[in-house]
Amino acid sequence: MVEHPEQAADYHPPHIVPVPIYVAVFVALIIFTALTTGIAYIDLGKWNTVVALVIAVCKMVLVVLFFMHVKYSKGLTRIVILGAFFWLGIMITLTCSDELTRHWEIVPQGWSAGMHIARQLF
Amino acid sequence: MAATHPAHPPGFAHQFETVEQQRDAGHLGMWIFLATEILFFGGMFTAYTVYRSLHLQEFIRGSHELLVKFGATNTAVLICSSLTMALAIRSAQTGKSRGTVISWLLLTWVLGAAFLAIKLRYEWYRDWVEGLIPGVSWMGGGGHTPGVKMFMCFYFFMTGLHALHMVAGLGILTVLVVMTARKRFSPNYYAPLEISGLYWHFVDIVWIFLFPLLYLIGGRYPGS
Amino acid sequence: MSTEAPAEPAVNYLNASYGIKSWLLTLDHKRIGLLYLATITLMFVVGGLAATLMRLHLVEPQGALFEPETYNKMFSSHGIIMVFFFLIPSIPATLGNFCIPLMIGARDVAFPRLNLMSWYLFVTGCAFVLYDTISGGVDTGWTFYPPYSSLYAQSHVVAAALGIFIAGFSSILTGLNFIVTIHKMRAPGMTWFRLPLFIWALYATSLIFVLGTPVIAVTVFLLGLERLLHVGIFDPAVGGDPLLFQHMFWFYSHPAVYIMILPGMGVISELITAFSRKKIFGYSFVAFSSLSIAVISFIVWGHHMFVTGQALYAGLVFSVLSFLVAIPSAVKVFNWTATLYRGSISYEAPMLYALGFIGLFTIGGLTGLFLASLATDVHLNGTYFIVAHFHYIMVGGAVMAYLGGIHFWWPKICGRLYPDMWARISAAIIFIGFNLTFFPQFMLGYLGMPRRYAVYAPEFQVLNVLSSAGASILGIGYVIPLVYLIWSMRYGPIAGPNPWKAKGLEWTIPSPPPTENFEEIPIVTEDAYNYPAIEPHAYPDSQGVASV
Numbered sequence: 009m010v011e012h013p014e015q016a017a018d019y020h021p022p023h024i025v026p027v028p029i030y031v032a033v034f035v036a037l038i039i040f041t042a043l044t045t046g047i048a049y050i051d052l053g054k055w056n057t058v059v060a061l062v063i064a065v066c067k068m069v070l071v072v073l074f075f076m077h078v079k080y081s082k083g084l085t086r087i088v089i090l091g092a093f094f095w096l097g098i099m100i101t102l103t104c105s106d107e108l109t110r111h112w113e114i115v116p117q118g119w120s121a122g123m124h125i126a127r128q129l130f
Numbered sequence: 131m132a133a134t135h136p137a138h139p140p141g142f143a144h145q146f147e148t149v150e151q152q153r154d155a156g157h158l159g160m161w162i163f164l165a166t167e168i169l170f171f172g173g174m175f176t177a178y179t180v181y182r183s184l185h186l187q188e189f190i191r192g193s194h195e196l197l198v199k200f201g202a203t204n205t206a207v208l209i210c211s212s213l214t215m216a217l218a219i220r221s222a223q224t225g226k227s228r229g230t231v232i233s234w235l236l237l238t239w240v241l242g243a244a245f246l247a248i249k250l251r252y253e254w255y256r257d258w259v260e261g262l263i264p265g266v267s268w269m270g271g272g273g274h275t276p277g278v279k280m281f282m283c284f285y286f287f288m289t290g291l292h293a294l295h296m297v298a299g300l301g302i303l304t305v306l307v308v309m310t311a312r313k314r315f316s317p318n319y320y321a322p323l324e325i326s327g328l329y330w331h332f333v334d335i336v337w338i339f340l341f342p343l344l345y346l347i348g349g350r351y352p353g354s
Numbered sequence: 355m356s357t358e359a360p361a362e363p364a365v366n367y368l369n370a371s372y373g374i375k376s377w378l379l380t381l382d383h384k385r386i387g388l389l390y391l392a393t394i395t396l397m398f399v400v401g402g403l404a405a406t407l408m409r410l411h412l413v414e415p416q417g418a419l420f421e422p423e424t425y426n427k428m429f430s431s432h433g434i435i436m437v438f439f440f441l442i443p444s445i446p447a448t449l450g451n452f453c454i455p456l457m458i459g460a461r462d463v464a465f466p467r468l469n470l471m472s473w474y475l476f477v478t479g480c481a482f483v484l485y486d487t488i489s490g491g492v493d494t495g496w497t498f499y500p501p502y503s504s505l506y507a508q509s510h511v512v513a514a515a516l517g518i519f520i521a522g523f524s525s526i527l528t529g530l531n532f533i534v535t536i537h538k539m540r541a542p543g544m545t546w547f548r549l550p551l552f553i554w555a556l557y558a559t560s561l562i563f564v565l566g567t568p569v570i571a572v573t574v575f576l577l578g579l580e581r582l583l584h585v586g587i588f589d590p591a592v593g594g595d596p597l598l599f600q601h602m603f604w605f606y607s608h609p610a611v612y613i614m615i616l617p618g619m620g621v622i623s624e625l626i627t628a629f630s631r632k633k634i635f636g637y638s639f640v641a642f643s644s645l646s647i648a649v650i651s652f653i654v655w656g657h658h659m660f661v662t663g664q665a666l667y668a669g670l671v672f673s674v675l676s677f678l679v680a681i682p683s684a685v686k687v688f689n690w691t692a693t694l695y696r697g698s699i700s701y702e703a704p705m706l707y708a709l710g711f712i713g714l715f716t717i718g719g720l721t722g723l724f725l726a727s728l729a730t731d732v733h734l735n736g737t738y739f740i741v742a743h744f745h746y747i748m749v750g751g752a753v754m755a756y757l758g759g760i761h762f763w764w765p766k767i768c769g770r771l772y773p774d775m776w777a778r779i780s781a782a783i784i785f786i787g788f789n790l791t792f793f794p795q796f797m798l799g800y801l802g803m804p805r806r807y808a809v810y811a812p813e814f815q816v817l818n819v820l821s822s823a824g825a826s827i828l829g830i831g832y833v834i835p836l837v838y839l840i841w842s843m844r845y846g847p848i849a850g851p852n853p854w855k856a857k858g859l860e861w862t863i864p865s866p867p868p869t870e871n872f873e874e875i876p877i878v879t880e881d882a883y884n885y886p887a888i889e890p891h892a893y894p895d896s897q898g899v900a901s902v
Binding site for chain 1: 157158161168173176184198202209212213215224332338339346351353354
């Protein structure tokens with residue numbers, strides 16, 4: 009930074025995450041892993057799938073926020089991540105809009121249409 | 131100005147004006163790369179979702195062919211390796227000795243390799259022996275209907291792609307160890323470490339989703 | 355030419371170093387742009403030859419030249435090469451690589467090594483596809499639909515798929531590089547809303563590169579595995595779904611159409627403003643229409659599948675969504691015409707291409723609306739109407755814009771002027787040849803002639819002969835620029851920094867630019883296209899101001 013004194017004032021050193029936070033996140037991830045494995049052996053019916061996915065998302069959020077430093081980084085990074093998931097959502101949703109309605113013969117209406125799709129997914 | 135080339139800090143490239151600009155560019159570039167990876171794996175996940183909805187019961191039966199204990203162990207192994215990776219970067223940030231950084235990196239490498247070893251020895255090898263690999267050693271029969279075969283296809287495509295990413299990650303870690311040993315990094319410049327760390331954590335996240343989707347989904351309770 | 359011939363800079367990016375190695379290992383974005391230019395020109399020639407042979411074959415109803423299998427391979431090669439190896443990289447990888455750092459005031463792209471690597475990936479992809487073409491080709495069409503490409507494939511699907519897979523990574527890296535460059539490398543004062551619209555268009559294109567290309571990569575990957583392992587991923591007999599391939603294929607390949615046209619639109623915004631000496635009408639509308647086209651392009655792909663057995667409900671949704679694309683596209687056309695209004699218009703060769711683009715793109719776009727309507731599409735799908743529609747967009751749109759852009763920036767690229775007279779003549783020949791080739795195909799399609807057939811009913815012969823005649827005129831139109839542009843590299847008059855008196859940072863530096871582009875990074879203080887309000891255009895005979 010010595011070479012560019014005019015920029016030195018703007019320079020923000022990257023955030024250094026304290027070790028206890030890393031360890032806490034690690035412990036939480038291990039607990040979540042044990043939890044999701046354990047729950048699979050309990051009969052929750054269709055909710056097994058939902059719970060497994062919710063726990064996976066929680067684990068991902070922890071890794072992204074702390075291990076990948078997104079909690080301390082710029083808005084642009086968050087836009088990139090959300091954008092990617094949004095596009096993935098587009099792909100899955102619109103593909104399923106065909107695949108899951110292909111055999112519909114009568115038009116299900118309102119709430120029943122939603123339940124119809126939900127039943128096929130889980 | 132870059133035209134006169136003053137003494138630049140190590141790792142500074144000519145097309146940039148400031149160190150921070152270079153650091154930001156590297157970060158953004160890696161995140162965009164990870165976005166493409168999300169869509170790359172996302173294509174697989176989309177296909178998986180569709181076929182799962184078409185063959186729900188058979189996918190659950192296929193999933194019961196997998197061994198949860200190894201899947202869960204491997205999840206834990208990868209989470210450990212993410213922690214050690216984060217600590218490797220942190221020790222470079224805070225100017226710890228090269229030995230410390232290298233130890234954390236090597237530990238990460240070993241954990242990554244352990245993941246692959248468990249996968250190969252206790253899962254894929256067993257699948258090969260038992261004839262569960264479609265197109266390679268598929269015994270069929272035993273109620274292995276087309277839907278089950280389809281599940282096993284996706285199991286191998288997805289874990290295979292993930293394993294390829296792990297192998298690439300091990301290669302990157304090796305390069306990082308060499309770079310650290312050659313005193314390339316300092317608390318002012320450790321961007322390659324940070325950026326590779328993002329990649330490593332991403333590969334971890336993919337597994338975080340693969341584990342429940344392949345091993346657990348649909349339940350493991352009796353009668354599931 | 356001007357009386358005082360402007361001098362060429364003594365050291366520039368072209369003569370800074372010599373030898374094959376200095377080109378093959380270059381990290382200079384301008385040289386990499388030229389490497390792409392040479393590569394895609396080669397691919398264009400190969401793809402064009404295939405098209406020429408096809409049109410020749412279709413002069414007679416029973417087919418004049420080939421067996422039907424050979425004809426199938428001909429149109430597949432033409433499609434694969436033109437789409438993946440010419441149109442998609444055309445403007446972004448050549449003009450984009452060359453212009454982005456110059457236009458935003460940077461010394462290079464953010465990741466020069468990655469840039470070179472993406473060229474090598476592209477060349478590797480080209481090599482696979484050329485090998486594939488020579489060794490027998492594929493007969494699946496450029497879309498690789500299973501089961502043509504899986505169960506019943508009798509041709510080299512894997513080599514072609516691998517070529518596309520590898521070239522896909524080249525696209526991804528280029529897009530990534532552009533996005534980071536545009537975000538992080540802009541000169542001081544170059545705010546987002548001072549960026550030239552070409553940059554906005556390339557930004558939108560790069561978004562598609564980055565978000566769409568991985569999906570075609572994984573789709574082609576699945577197809578390759580299917581070919582190698584025969585596990586039946588897309589085979590309904592064992593629980594697969596061939597339409598899933600189409601969904602994943604079009605998730606990328608529909609946006610890919612906008613990869614081709616969006617940069618073209620960006621070029622047109624530059625040309626229209628430069629040759630009507632006016633600020634663009636509605637800058638932010640044009641800028642945001644690029645982004646919205648990029649986004650909307652991802653939610654319309656199902657209109658390629660209306661007659662495939664896709665669910666009716668999905669068809670309804672996709673049909674409605676498809677109409678949305680018309681809005682930002684129309685915004686652009688209206689804003690260009692509004693920019694022309696009361697402009698001080700001159701008709702140099704690049705402007706002729708730009709005007710041709712507006713007309714042809716409008717026809718291509720409007721016929722797209724026919725195809726977005728479910729009921730009409732049932733009649734027109736799989737006919738020459740489709741072929742004509744997308745050629746109006748891809749050739750009448752993208753290729754016209756590409757040639758316009760090449761003619762516009764050529765003096766900057768090599769520091770020399772081409773003969774304007776020949777350039778205008780060839781622009782006119784291309785316009786006439788193009789319409790003669792493809793307008794009859796609209797009629798053929800409407801009358802029911804199916805595409806991808808080696809033979810056709812005798813009553814279609816007159817229109818087919820017209821189309822083939824047009825194709826030969828079009829072919830001549832493409833050869834002429836190739837000749838005079840190469841000629842001008844050596845013998846053309848020196849261009850000087852700004853032969854068009856255009857605005858933009860790239861015109862403030864010498865032609866050809868020095869390797870580091872800017873001696874000192876410029877500070878931008880004005881909006882794009884800040885042309886003086888009223889000024890009679892600089893013709894040689896008006897006020898004695900020299901022009902080209």
